[in-house]
Amino acid sequence: MNAAAKTQNSPAETLESIETPALVLDLARVERNIARLSQRLESLGVGFRPHVKTAKSVDVAERLFASGRGPITVSTIKEAEYFADAGFTDMTYAVGLAPDKIARVQALVERGIGVTVLIDTIEQAQALADAAPTGNMPGVLIEIDCDGHRGGLVPGDPQLPAIAGILRAGGVELCGVLTHAGESYNCRNGEGIPEAAEQERAAAVEAAEFLRRHGHAAPVVSVGSTPTAHFARDLRGVTEVRAGVFMFFDLVMSGIGVCTPDDIALSVLATVIGHKPDKGWILTDAGWMAMSRDRGTARHPVDQGYGVVCDIDGVVHPDVIVTDASQEHGTVSVRPGSTASLPDLAIGQRIRILPNHACATGAQHDRYQVVRSGDREIVATWQRMRGW
Amino acid sequence: MNAAAKTQNSPAETLESIETPALVLDLARVERNIARLSQRLESLGVGFRPHVKTAKSVDVAERLFASGRGPITVSTIKEAEYFADAGFTDMTYAVGLAPDKIARVQALVERGIGVTVLIDTIEQAQALADAAPTGNMPGVLIEIDCDGHRGGLVPGDPQLPAIAGILRAGGVELCGVLTHAGESYNCRNGEGIPEAAEQERAAAVEAAEFLRRHGHAAPVVSVGSTPTAHFARDLRGVTEVRAGVFMFFDLVMSGIGVCTPDDIALSVLATVIGHKPDKGWILTDAGWMAMSRDRGTARHPVDQGYGVVCDIDGVVHPDVIVTDASQEHGTVSVRPGSTASLPDLAIGQRIRILPNHACATGAQHDRYQVVRSGDREIVATWQRMRGW
Numbered sequence: 043m044n045a046a047a048k049t050q051n052s053p054a055e056t057l058e059s060i061e062t063p064a065l066v067l068d069l070a071r072v073e074r075n076i077a078r079l080s081q082r083l084e085s086l087g088v089g090f091r092p093h094v095k096t097a098k099s100v101d102v103a104e105r106l107f108a109s110g111r112g113p114i115t116v117s118t119i120k121e122a123e124y125f126a127d128a129g130f131t132d133m134t135y136a137v138g139l140a141p142d143k144i145a146r147v148q149a150l151v152e153r154g155i156g157v158t159v160l161i162d163t164i165e166q167a168q169a170l171a172d173a174a175p176t177g178n179m180p181g182v183l184i185e186i187d188c189d190g191h192r193g194g195l196v197p198g199d200p201q202l203p204a205i206a207g208i209l210r211a212g213g214v215e216l217c218g219v220l221t222h223a224g225e226s227y228n229c230r231n232g233e234g235i236p237e238a239a240e241q242e243r244a245a246a247v248e249a250a251e252f253l254r255r256h257g258h259a260a261p262v263v264s265v266g267s268t269p270t271a272h273f274a275r276d277l278r279g280v281t282e283v284r285a286g287v288f289m290f291f292d293l294v295m296s297g298i299g300v301c302t303p304d305d306i307a308l309s310v311l312a313t314v315i316g317h318k319p320d321k322g323w324i325l326t327d328a329g330w331m332a333m334s335r336d337r338g339t340a341r342h343p344v345d346q347g348y349g350v351v352c353d354i355d356g357v358v359h360p361d362v363i364v365t366d367a368s369q370e371h372g373t374v375s376v377r378p379g380s381t382a383s384l385p386d387l388a389i390g391q392r393i394r395i396l397p398n399h400a401c402a403t404g405a406q407h408d409r410y411q412v413v414r415s416g417d418r419e420i421v422a423t424w425q426r427m428r429g430w
Numbered sequence: 431m432n433a434a435a436k437t438q439n440s441p442a443e444t445l446e447s448i449e450t451p452a453l454v455l456d457l458a459r460v461e462r463n464i465a466r467l468s469q470r471l472e473s474l475g476v477g478f479r480p481h482v483k484t485a486k487s488v489d490v491a492e493r494l495f496a497s498g499r500g501p502i503t504v505s506t507i508k509e510a511e512y513f514a515d516a517g518f519t520d521m522t523y524a525v526g527l528a529p530d531k532i533a534r535v536q537a538l539v540e541r542g543i544g545v546t547v548l549i550d551t552i553e554q555a556q557a558l559a560d561a562a563p564t565g566n567m568p569g570v571l572i573e574i575d576c577d578g579h580r581g582g583l584v585p586g587d588p589q590l591p592a593i594a595g596i597l598r599a600g601g602v603e604l605c606g607v608l609t610h611a612g613e614s615y616n617c618r619n620g621e622g623i624p625e626a627a628e629q630e631r632a633a634a635v636e637a638a639e640f641l642r643r644h645g646h647a648a649p650v651v652s653v654g655s656t657p658t659a660h661f662a663r664d665l666r667g668v669t670e671v672r673a674g675v676f677m678f679f680d681l682v683m684s685g686i687g688v689c690t691p692d693d694i695a696l697s698v699l700a701t702v703i704g705h706k707p708d709k710g711w712i713l714t715d716a717g718w719m720a721m722s723r724d725r726g727t728a729r730h731p732v733d734q735g736y737g738v739v740c741d742i743d744g745v746v747h748p749d750v751i752v753t754d755a756s757q758e759h760g761t762v763s764v765r766p767g768s769t770a771s772l773p774d775l776a777i778g779q780r781i782r783i784l785p786n787h788a789c790a791t792g793a794q795h796d797r798y799q800v801v802r803s804g805d806r807e808i809v810a811t812w813q814r815m816r817g818w
Contacts, residue, residue, distance in 0.1 A: 061818055062528065095757055117719075117758045137758045138703035140450065140715055141778040162704055165777040192759055193704040193713050224756075315526035316550055316581040325581050327528055331505075332818075335723035335790055368612075369483060369789055370505045370525045371580055389553040390529040401757055402723055405794070408817055429796055430449055430720075 063332035065407035071307035093286030101424035141169035171212020188245035191224025197248035203256035218262030226269035232299030239274035247279035336402035451720035453795035459695035481674030489812035529557035559600020576633035579612025585636035591644035606650030614657035620687030627662035635667035724790035
């Protein structure tokens with residue numbers, strides 16, 4: 043296992059000694075979250091193709107599979123290249139393909155990496171068919187729109203067999219269909235997620251069957267989102283589930299009802315740098331540069347501001363949140379309307395902040411400082427990749 | 431000049447050939463924006479200490495000064511170290527000092543870098559005094575609160591001379607006072623900014639005079655924000671102005687009334703990856719990972735979504751904005767309520783998107799692709815730094 047980049051021979055770093063702000067990952071929680079979903083999907087008898095866009099880290103991705111390097115989903119070509127360099131050989135690039143990215147995908151296929159790409163237009167199919175004579179081609183999935191949230195074709199759209207026909211004529215393999223239940227992010231406290239999952243399943247299966255009736259095999263039926271993956275009751279006809287944020291979880295997922303704050307594995311370590319007792323503020327060195335500008339809970343029944351404040355060991359200070367942020371300043375105060383009191387935090391004291399959105403907060407940092415629940419020692423430092 | 435990291439001998443890259451999404455910087459606009467504020471401050475007879483947190487690039491910072499490497503403001507210790515490595519020798523770290531960052535500041539001072547740090551509590555003053563025997567110390571500015579927006583002490587606060595006394599007893603130099611008119615960001619269309627500037631000036635000068643009456647010299651009186659720097663009518667008693675986003679500008683600054691969209695030097699180059707004609711959407715490969723989650727215009731009279739859409743040459747498509755974003759997908763549509771029509775953009779076509787907040791959008795990228803207005807050729811690629 044490609045673990046850790048800690049400097050040898052230096053004394054152990056801890057949550058008290060590392061520079062702040064810092065991105066802290068609780069490995070015990072990551073392992074628990076991965077086990078939970080893996081076991082669930084296994085019991086449903088469906089394949090698992092986790093999305094690595096949340097973690098963007100080989101060290102995390104290696105822990106997704108009981109052994110070896112299994113199938114993954116990526117959100118950029120650069121992710122595909124990074125994970126290919128680390129020995130992953132089966133990946134789906136789950137963002138609509140820009141024609142000028144075909145050459146970079148071909149280069150991966152030439153290296154022996156199994157890549158499938160996502161399209162939903164005649165133009166993209168034609169661009170792939172046109173490129174086929176120039177090199178080995180990726181497999182293709184057609185994006186299906188199950189709930190009107192992003193791209194994709196509805197299950198009975200006549201463009202489905204038209205796209206399939208163009209690919210076949212060009213000698214490019216159609217692997218199947220893919221959809222994503224964006225609507226599940228609008229659920230709260232678990233309500234409506236089983237229905238969103240069934241809608242996602244039904245749309246993907248219907249589209250695959252429509253293609254099959256037109257003489258195209260469509261062996262892959264790929265669905266997924268973290269909420270629907272945890273609440274689906276039946277995945278008949280689905281071959282694989284994708285999910286990403288499940289491995290870390292966050293306050294948005296807690297608000298949707300998929301996890302509790304105690305499941306959230308990612309936090310930002312911050313240091314107190316000021317007090318404004320007349321305003322009820324504590325100022326820290328974790329502004330939006332460390333937390334991200336994501337305000338994903340703003341429209342939730344419980345608005346978590348820029349994050350929930352915990353002590354250095356990750357114990358939540360009830361109703362204490364980051365209410366405002368500038369680039370390198372965070373303002374900690376009691377949630378508006380709460381009767382809780384602000385903890386007594388001295389200048390220089392350290393806190394941890396649970397993020398709204400793990401994907402966005404993670405992206406603000408170059409590395410994870412890895413701990414195990416309840417212990418302050420940094421057991422590893424893992425790099426994150428970024429860019430396109 | 432430390433220009434460009436372009437690969438030699440390769441054909442010229444252009445806005446049509448580089449990978450997307452990409453961060454594009456129009457150097458002609460940067461130069462115009464810098465000249466505008468530099469001349470203004472020169473005519474007001476005040477010093478200039480630009481904030482490099484927006485650009486985080488030596489290549490940009492070198493262009494801030496007619497010659498040499500002048501005084502700068504930084505937002506992290508890592509920025510200070512990065513700019514020190516590039517030959518900058520006079521910098522103010524304008525975020526309240528965490529006591530455990532003193533050692534890194536001392537290391538810079540030992541290298542001959544002139545650093546001033548910012549404090550507003552007795553505890554921070556004592557931590558500096560305690561550290562003085564261990565090495566060369568930075569100069570100190572006391573943060574003044576001019577409008578209740580962040581940290582700082584009000585001008586007549588008795589803690590001001592108390593802090594000054596602790597520093598003097600510890601042999602640490604008090605350089606003066608610093609304030610920031612956070613309230614100016616709540617102005618619209620230029621209204622109220624001259625008043626915010628005067629409030630900022632008056633608070634800083636009053637605090638410095640209060641310290642002087644107590645026997646402390648306080649030679650530095652530092653004020654600044656991009657809005658107040660452009661609207662101040664009189665800066666009597668002020669010795670230096672700080673501003674950062676002015677060099678690039680953005681849609682927030684346009685909404686505040688400090689610039690026009692034609693002044694915005696930063697944009698994100700994106701590629702069209704899909705269409706949803708029934709919804710009036712065009713999908714691109716620039717989601718929030720490329721734009722940031724900053725929705726700084728959400729409470730402006732004109733909400734610009736995740737950014738204003740331009741053609742590849744930077745010409746604005748009127749009332750066409752990025753209305754939604756997921757990690758790697760942007761949804762382009764006509765502004766709600768507008769009668770404008772969506773431009774006819776083909777799959778694979780490229781657009782540019784003006785950002786809400788240059789500091790936040792810049793932070794999502796590792797480098798600038800530099801062009802000159804009206805020309806598609808990439809004349810340089812400049813690296814950005816990040817982290818703490």
